[in-house]
Amino acid sequence: MRKKALLFYFCLLSFATAFGQKLPGISEKTASFKKYEGYFTFWWDEDAGKIWLQIDKFNQDFLYVSSLPAGLGSNDIGLDRGLLGDEKVVYFNKVGRKILLVQPNQHYRALSSDPNEKKAVDQSFASSTLAGFTAEAEENGKFLVDATDFLLRDVMGAAERIRDMKQGSYSLDKSRSVIYLPRTKNFPLNSELEVSLTFTGGDDAGNFVKSVTPSTEAITLRMHHSFVQLPDNDYKPRVFDPRSSFNTISYYDYSTPVSEPIEKYYITRHRLKKKDPSAKSSEAVKPIIYYLDNGTPEPIRSALLEGATWWNQAYEAAGYKNAFQVKILPDDADPMDIRYNMINWVHRSTRGWSYGASVTDPRTGEIIKGQVTLGSLRVRQDYLIAQGLLSPFENGQKPDPEKDPMLKMALFRLKQLAAHEVGHTLGLMHNYTASINNRASVMDYPSPTVKLNAKGEIDISDAYAYGIGEWDKFSITFGYQDFPAGNDEKAGLNKILQDARSKGLLFLTDQDARPAGGVSPVAHLWDNGKDPVEELKNTLAVRQKALSNFGEKSIREGVPMAFLEDVLVPIFNFHRYQVEAAAKVVGSLDYRYALRGDGQSPTLAVSKEAQQKALDAVLVCLSSETLTLPENIIKLIPPRPAGYSSSRELFRKRTGLAFDPLSAAESAADFPLQFLFHPERASRMIEYEARNGGLGLEEMINQVLEKTWKSTRSSNLNRKVQFIVEQVVLTHLMALSTNDAANYQVKAVAGKTLKDLKVYLEETRKNTKDSDYQAHIDYALDRMKNPSAAKVAVHKELPPGAPIGCDEE
Template structure:
């Protein structure tokens, strides 16, 4: 570089340098700017300006990364919209960067990295993918490298996207009203490793407020919630990420490392887990350097609070199996603690207007997968639902003094299990739907109700009372602390191999939740080693409960119309076992095998087992199962004034009166939606062509034989029978016209319909009884005019919700 060029460059840069120097000199000192304000030292020091209602943030960590999390400490109370108390937002790695007079809050793009010592290689990746500047601040005062900014607008913004949530759920167009929003100082605090801010925000508008908002808001034109902001020091570099394995059952993080050699996988995957180390990794059993402690919401009432503590403590059994002593504890949250404080792992008791999903969320370091904070949200109405199911099963109310301890025992047993289940998610563990028979609390449990020797319903072992074998194995995989020199990859494989040798299998959400799923053991809310045998047991329990169903299912003085509330879960008691049995038809056993682990890759379910499943499944749409007994119908009047008509009740086609036909229609439609699902139908075609399996023709022929061609019933059973046949027709028409089904599946459905049409035409010529004749005439008209509105199974009535209501049917929920 020549001297003349250097001089020219200096002359060009001098004005900019002088401008920055003048600006730096013109900024007041932090002390003078904050005179009279209350100072709160901590990870980030802040100042409370009570006169203006502002928060001033002192930034002394320029270009230093930290974690930023927003959350919702005071929610809306609507399960359908979400926005629950305690809901966590995303965890972001961010840093402050000074750019002239501005200070930017920058989020680097950690999804794409170059883990290389070569600075240029890292820069090439960083510059190839966008960063995000979350907020821009103006420097208002400075002392050397310490800068003061006004953080008020940043803290008073809608960081949790309440406005977007309301809009997406079609509950109204809202805007943030600054005049009705303010910082919430009781929950604004600073500690050595984290600084916590909270704000009260009011959202106005609501001229188009939806039903869910109207159910919970005192004034739909002003929704006031609180949002929380956490600035958290990043953990030190001593944590060692643990590689993810598809067989281990963990959530985790992933990113693309562009410094990876070409012959290796560019995507890196690591499990999410808390940091846990043994004091002596060489010892078979050792205390932890720092135990994991969870705190139960002190706002949960007794005896529920104790049940939550007891259920959460089950996990200590798993950590003991992994070689830890007293490494996992559950205690009650101190009155002085803030549930949103990142230092506390929380089991929070959340109230909503309707029962809904519970879920386990975590603050996870996006760089490594280390869990910083576990946060469980448990819906409080779930315990009441379980209690009501017990009431429906037992019909316990002989008189005003009647008590039945079994109902509360069952409800509390479920709460213990739920506490353990959701806490498991915050330990990093996924659902495992192949872990029935008490192998894991990470399955969804249906109450294991039996008939005792006298034929009476027994709830004594409705839910399990401890951690399962799978839970112990997966905690050992995730949390074992190996002594120095151990071949960790080999040791982890040995842990998984030991679990397989004990018959443990992991199957996750996608496989179990799909209505066209085929795994023979992966189901939600099912029981039993054999799904078909358990369906028969469940139907026996249902029969006994319906036989005993009477006014004794409600307390003396209760409106008789509330009997419908009790009837819903009993009439539909078999719904989940029905779903489980459907997946045996065309079923394929498989695992998340990796090359060389000697697991079953795929194995078609034996044709005889498929046939047993089909026979049992067709029983669920028989008139005997679907018809509500006359004596029960006579007990249920129209809804009493003051009692809500809710989606928890049966849908009706009869206006105000109880509609037993609608209940039967919804139940039949439920079974058929699984049996003739387009994915299952297409799969049955494929299996029938290449293996000794039931074919789609086998299924449709037996379906027609058991419905349209079965012996005629009398009375209400006859009407239920005719109605079910129309529902069968609906599903066959839908399959024949469903472009998502394979051509041959549609062809088989079309051929079945052609044969059925011939059968109906022959029956019409026989001039049978009027009701049956009308039924056949309608069916023939539908076959001759299969317009779109006639071929959609959604035209049938839906079952009332069995699973928790709302938008939480996702990974990490129950």
């Protein structure tokens, strides 16, 4: 024990002596290092592979942002090139030789001139100390720390994300991780530091990882750290209005009078000022400039430049001249530099989402950097959809690019996509009601608008809208219009939104459109047309025409015939989004983001007639006539040749390698039933029928049963499709009868209709001598014995649809 005590004493003495010694000068310590002068000056120690950071700003807020400049390439995992981490307001605090990086709590504040009031709030809520450093040199009040360990860490949580996706138990291997000097730079207002990190331990690597890494034993990514000077105090936050379509920041201000709301909401937007605020139209003091990834090829480059530039139309409507500009990123510029708003062209192994993110000042909502990520495979799927619609390869040859209608459609989609994602980085949310207002916003999700012309031929010439939408102009005007001194800004902003409403323009967003049990009858993803039911009828007619044209001429000469399936998938499922929109009219509630006194009706009942019309259209999509593929198509599609892998973009199969038209029908039938039998929708139908005579749940279920189980028997393959659809309906009915997410009356109604169906099937079983039909009924009756075992997940799912995209041509 005495030896241990002496050892501890000498260690403590050595530690105290070391900290008591005078620190060497920074010049002396860094004499042999490479210096990078800038916002936070730092040095590169090549021999040790270290970054030494000079800290000369204490208790001064700045912005710390992490990002991923070189990604994994898997859409499912989501670690994409250009991915932004959270922005954090931080400051350095020095205590002795210890220097801490502290993130104050921006969510709770006291915007008061009383320091004691501010202190009371600061002391009531925790801050976060993100890192600790030890000063190793000092000179004129400046201190030098070894920042290497701080930089060489998994700041983007890559290992955790890979684990969460069940793609492998990876961990950071520091022996294979280094500073990445080519992208480590310094500027007057920002310091940019980058590292190359290697993660090891992939014995349990999943397929997503296997598909994108040369070796699963090691994944090497790059992560970026930005220290950025915060903007000055000249930016004026703009109060959020829920009728606008702007994203928000919020915080609690404890200095607020008791009679006022304590939580404050402000929109996120770029700083933009007119040179002449009193002029109706003026140039900006500093225009908003976006830079397109210089690695983007033609003709995609020109399409993205054009689409992104559409936003200048909206800024012109807000009273600015040439205030929004798009340029190609110069070769000597770094896209991770916080000063550049970027449009990145990102490659993945599979198709996937594009994103519009931003670095925002958490104190005010001011957007400092817009960061757009566009997936490069999206354009190929739009081309594939057009290929399936037109079946254009009559002579087997690829069309002339100058006259290719499929390429034109795909490039128009890219223009719209560029505008859409840039819109997010300008501060805007989605607007999923634009389709009912003549495509009034690029912030909607559009599927191609396709029609049959006077000759009954498919017309894709107006597949996507061109230019910025009317709603977008009002949105940008709300967010960015200057109000000269003496003008009532609140009244002016309210007038902008009232003018938009007077033109019939609406705004509803993700919460209203995305859930399968969604409430709104007008907010949908990927739908078209003012009336979702009429557009469903049009879409089914287009789909039928495309299928009637489908055949060898749907692919080029020399392409394996099995690849017809790739082209067939989006055509067979061409109606999927429109049937979703129609199904969601059933059991819906029309509503607005109304404010007291603004003249809007908060809620409007959807008539029983409108719901019935929608249900009738959806039931057509469950018929064997709609879901049975014609024999001339089925016989053309062989198993995939050796050397070509299968894909999740193809139809799900129960037939091994062979094409499976029955599973394709099963998936397509299951899709609309997910909406009709959703427990939230069913619960609303019970209520709305009681309150205003809306379409009742029992009435809806019985109509589904009349069109399926109780319908006239088909023959041949249609008959087998009919059997499958009926079993899918039974699954959803049984699942609803035991679903605890539904209210009691829903389960009671579903249980009653299930018992009534059982009686009907038992009677039908007695009166038929058709052994095939008897087997079908016997199986259903056997399933009915245990409704709680019904799981809708047992059905084959549709191949991924959203976003409209694919990984193969």
